[in-house]
Amino acid sequence: MTVSALAFADSTVETFDDIRTARDKPGAVWVRASDATAAELEHVADVFDIHHLSVEDIRNDVRPKAEMFDDYTFVLLKTATLVPEDTTFREEIDIESVGLFIGEDWLVSLSEHDIDAVGRIWQAALDGDQRILRGPDFIVYRICDGLVDGFFDVLDQIEAQIETVEDAVITDTSIETLESINNLRRELLSFRKLVWPTREAVATLARGDPEEVRPETEKYFRDVYDHLFQLVDLTETYRELASGARDIYLNSLSVSTNEVMKKLTVVATIVLPLTFVVGLYGMNFRNSPYNIPEFGWTYGYPAVMVGMLSVTLILLVYFRKMEWL
Amino acid sequence: MTVSALAFADSTVETFDDIRTARDKPGAVWVRASDATAAELEHVADVFDIHHLSVEDIRNDVRPKAEMFDDYTFVLLKTATLVPEDTTFREEIDIESVGLFIGEDWLVSLSEHDIDAVGRIWQAALDGDQRILRGPDFIVYRICDGLVDGFFDVLDQIEAQIETVEDAVITDTSIETLESINNLRRELLSFRKLVWPTREAVATLARGDPEEVRPETEKYFRDVYDHLFQLVDLTETYRELASGARDIYLNSLSVSTNEVMKKLTVVATIVLPLTFVVGLYGMNFRNSPYNIPEFGWTYGYPAVMVGMLSVTLILLVYFRKMEWL
Amino acid sequence: MTVSALAFADSTVETFDDIRTARDKPGAVWVRASDATAAELEHVADVFDIHHLSVEDIRNDVRPKAEMFDDYTFVLLKTATLVPEDTTFREEIDIESVGLFIGEDWLVSLSEHDIDAVGRIWQAALDGDQRILRGPDFIVYRICDGLVDGFFDVLDQIEAQIETVEDAVITDTSIETLESINNLRRELLSFRKLVWPTREAVATLARGDPEEVRPETEKYFRDVYDHLFQLVDLTETYRELASGARDIYLNSLSVSTNEVMKKLTVVATIVLPLTFVVGLYGMNFRNSPYNIPEFGWTYGYPAVMVGMLSVTLILLVYFRKMEWL
Amino acid sequence: MTVSALAFADSTVETFDDIRTARDKPGAVWVRASDATAAELEHVADVFDIHHLSVEDIRNDVRPKAEMFDDYTFVLLKTATLVPEDTTFREEIDIESVGLFIGEDWLVSLSEHDIDAVGRIWQAALDGDQRILRGPDFIVYRICDGLVDGFFDVLDQIEAQIETVEDAVITDTSIETLESINNLRRELLSFRKLVWPTREAVATLARGDPEEVRPETEKYFRDVYDHLFQLVDLTETYRELASGARDIYLNSLSVSTNEVMKKLTVVATIVLPLTFVVGLYGMNFRNSPYNIPEFGWTYGYPAVMVGMLSVTLILLVYFRKMEWL
């Protein structure tokens, strides 16, 4: 576990007692616990009187949300990363939870694993970034902003895949193409399930419902909210694109079957009658006086050949005109 | 019938008069009736002035709900178990109703059959679990929590079936595959019909609308509410997955038809012209001076054979290039 | 027309003047007019100062609703019966309107035809059923309850038809199957259009919005409301089942086409090459020194026969392995 | 332009000055301008201080609406007529706007063309229909009622077309059938776009939001509202019917393709093997000692014929049993 307590504009501390000390000191404090076990998370929570159900929410697969308690506001957020699955060619969205507890003059961020977006803000705070040191609510804004940037990265990758699939659908009618479209739709579904409640949670902060969010910070959350709205829009657009790609795929299959049928019909329509004709002249009516008269003609064989050739040419022209060839 | 009355932190009682006694004693009491006939349920209801319509709701197939009455709050919940149907390969969701009547200092739980989730809390209460003995509203929370755990079990089984079906759709184009997808969709439909109103009922408790729910218990119901939200999300996801599997199934059928058509066309395109050629040399123009000239050639037969072989090879190469073979 | 006036706990009266007398007597009165012409309905309405637009609503095809007027509440309800259509095999839902006007101490029920559900309550009132004599609002509850029972009967019949259709879709690919599924969907659509507004109307009564509904009757209307919710749920489920049956139908058609294509391809792939071979040995190169060598072999004919048989067997084994046979 | 001013229970006037005079006289006045140019509409509007944007709304294709201004309420309504299109077989819904401005004691109705429904009320008012002379709001009700009757006429025609199409879909698989279904869906779409906002506008009047609508007129608007609700319901039903017809159409095409494939397979399966057999006996192994033995049989030819006939009959029975014939 990495627990770090940062008294604003102050030194860094490392043990539980230090956290308690930092908490009691005048001025704001940010305590960040990542890569932590259940017991360690509970321990940090106890110091700040955080309800154990909230800590459990971080470990379970609970939707992003903003929940107001008497002494603090609990914001549960999620990161998203697109990772290739181990055994198959499919990708999946990897999701990590981070819980932010915003008090009057303190902020506790808890997560089971180390979250990049949080770490970067932490480092900036350590480096004395004055903008961050404005207060716990502003740090929460910065973290939200970082997570949303991560969402955009995921959508960019999904967009690239959609473009690949859109090129593939016309030429490749194998079932794998449909599977990858299906997988894209699945990813977008998961992503939407992530973005929608995040947007709701941020809306709560943007409206300034929790008293821990100061009026001057609301407009920053409104900005994050706008970005989340845009993510929802993009997700819907990509879902439509994936549906469109699927339609074209299914259709190019129908076009292909139609083309195959036309080819078969062309071959059969040309060759079958010719086979009938040559079969005709293979009949054994040689002893009958009314035998096949062409056998008696001088130019019988050439006439039959010319006849068959003519029929073939006429049919070819006809099929060409029908655009079957 | 099993009727049991549990005066909190007190002894267990077993008859109707005991219930009346337990009710009148100071302190909270939990009366639990399971595996009961209609008459027995009515009898228990009379002791606590419970409206007979509510008791009928438990026996009929009424949606989960939370209803506030003057003296008590009525919470109707349902358990879900996935059971294989007797005659066919289909599964169905088996549903049991449990009615919870929450009074100021009493709790009555009524059900036609014994409900596992309720029995377990009952046992814990008998064993003196102090957390449960906090009050009737906390017991209701524990029961809700147990039922929701049961919902997750059902969804886990459905997920396993979806994975089986997802593997089947590509290889097995028999109509049974579609029927099992259809059955999955039916189960998910039933399940959603169960989870949605349960979520609404729990939301009523989480908002603390009934005065029998104390403020400190609300956050526990909020936790159950979050889990129910997650169940709704999962149900939607699984419905999408089932739809996706169905699309792939329908499509692999189209791909199969397309492949069959290609094979037929390949065979017909190669063999039909050859049959025409051999028919040609079976014609009986033997007496004509302009007879089939190849008959007069020394290498007539080998030439024809080589010609046919060449055409066959060229067509095979062409079809291979078209990826029809 | 049958107009009957029932002074509560009193005698039955039969003429318009009697109605007026009954209305003015102390105590509640229920006036019931069924199988009535427009003029007769208007006449009864005049006695109770009922607005003529409401009476017109009963005769026109207006949605069920509850509307509050100054002196009374107007509840328009509908009965549903499934009747076979005259000329075709299709069924249709037959709908009758009944208008209930609830005053302080009177109830007027108007309908163009005799409504069973109303008649039964009327008879029970005549027989002195004390529960019914509680007041006009309770009679309205009983009528609602009776109509909803009729809705359940209709749904039961629809369910039976769905089960028939579900069995039919796999074996019978004739267009009639799809038509009967379509007809079921149409019935469910009509039914939903009936149940939804009825639920809304009953919700108005269950909330106790009209002052004519006494608080102690509200819970009875809540019970009817729950049943209507259940009807809506069932209707949705049956719609999904009908859609599922339709999908399976459409698909078993695709499976059938696929199977037919496979059979054709098998026949063509086996027979066409054999026909080519026998055509080959029917060629007339008899005079060429490089004539078909097999003609010179002692075992030429048996060898050809064995060759053809082998190819046929190999192809049969191949198709069997491909599960085309 | 036809501008007519009708002082209630008074004489008819014809010029702009007369309008001004009529407006200033005690008692209510109805000014009706139809078949008017933009300038003329503006002129009338000026007399009553009507905002020019509202007048523009009448000329532009703005949705039906009820808008409250300081001195008057503006109700924009639309008529609907089904007209055959000039060049093709398609019909289209012809829509005309009529603007109603309801003041305390005046009503101005403006339209670019003469509206039948308005003209009829106007005539009735001239004829001294006392019901109409109740006030401007009642005239508006009568106009709404007339327009809604026109909507029902349109829906009746659409219903007749749907019935025609429903009969056509099974027998006629030409693409024109789908086009006419598509056209019906387009009409219903336009119609719904017309009815929905009209319903909203009338709802505003039925709730009595504008003070120009007196309480005793509200119930009349509620009646119109109910009719509009019914129109919305019918539109949805017809949309479903059109979708159902489309499904049956698409399916009867699939059934047809399936039937054609079966016929082809039957012909090929019966004739191809027979052709192989006769080809077999056309082989030239005459000089081989192990020649085709049947040639040596006395009954060789009849035996072959009987064999082929038997195979044909067996196959016919088989296909009959498979219901392919």
Add this chain to the structure above:
Amino acid sequence: MTVSALAFADSTVETFDDIRTARDKPGAVWVRASDATAAELEHVADVFDIHHLSVEDIRNDVRPKAEMFDDYTFVLLKTATLVPEDTTFREEIDIESVGLFIGEDWLVSLSEHDIDAVGRIWQAALDGDQRILRGPDFIVYRICDGLVDGFFDVLDQIEAQIETVEDAVITDTSIETLESINNLRRELLSFRKLVWPTREAVATLARGDPEEVRPETEKYFRDVYDHLFQLVDLTETYRELASGARDIYLNSLSVSTNEVMKKLTVVATIVLPLTFVVGLYGMNFRNSPYNIPEFGWTYGYPAVMVGMLSVTLILLVYFRKMEWL
């Protein structure tokens, strides 16, 4: 960058200091910055105490919105132009952002590029158009109105494309047709995403929520709102038309496949039996006493020919009657 400041009814100024001067002068001022870099936009924003997040919104792809700040209201709008894409035949909707900041007596319009609709109002203001000089809110109305006119232009072009596609779907079954339908749906999707939030933003102004919008201007915004509603309606209609065109396309493909299959079946059904017959008379049973009896007939050959001709004619009549030809 072009920054222009317009003191109402005053001269035009061109530098940052001039802006400051213009701002401080009594009377309203409009500052317009277009074709500006980020730094330049920030600079103008500073003069009016505009929040930097709003300026960033103009540069990022944020949805249209109206946001109220303490001292001003921020309205973010977008223009739409249909431009052909560079590399392919597809079109795309080109979108430009313009930010309007409405203060008590000032208006700042910021955009990265020069916006035509804004430029035209600017020119009219310079030319002393008195209507525009009514105040900042009226200028905003004029700009909104101009942008909405641009939206109508885009929709007109899309409508023209839909008509082209509707003609194409029946004759042209190539996959490009589906791609262009898909592209149309994509454009309409983008367009809807543009119009919906614009409508919401204008609704905020039409309701007069921001105090910078005077009551007398509200009705103008209501007019723009009505036009945006109409745009939304049209977009939905065009989406339905595009879907209808797609259905017809997919179906004309099925009709085509059905026709091809019928042709193949007709050819096979006529020619295959004839080929069998001529093969029959090619058999070599010449030495058998029960040889093919027709060989012994005088009119054997003509009889066979007549028989084959009859069968062919009967089949042709049959297929013609079945409408397969």
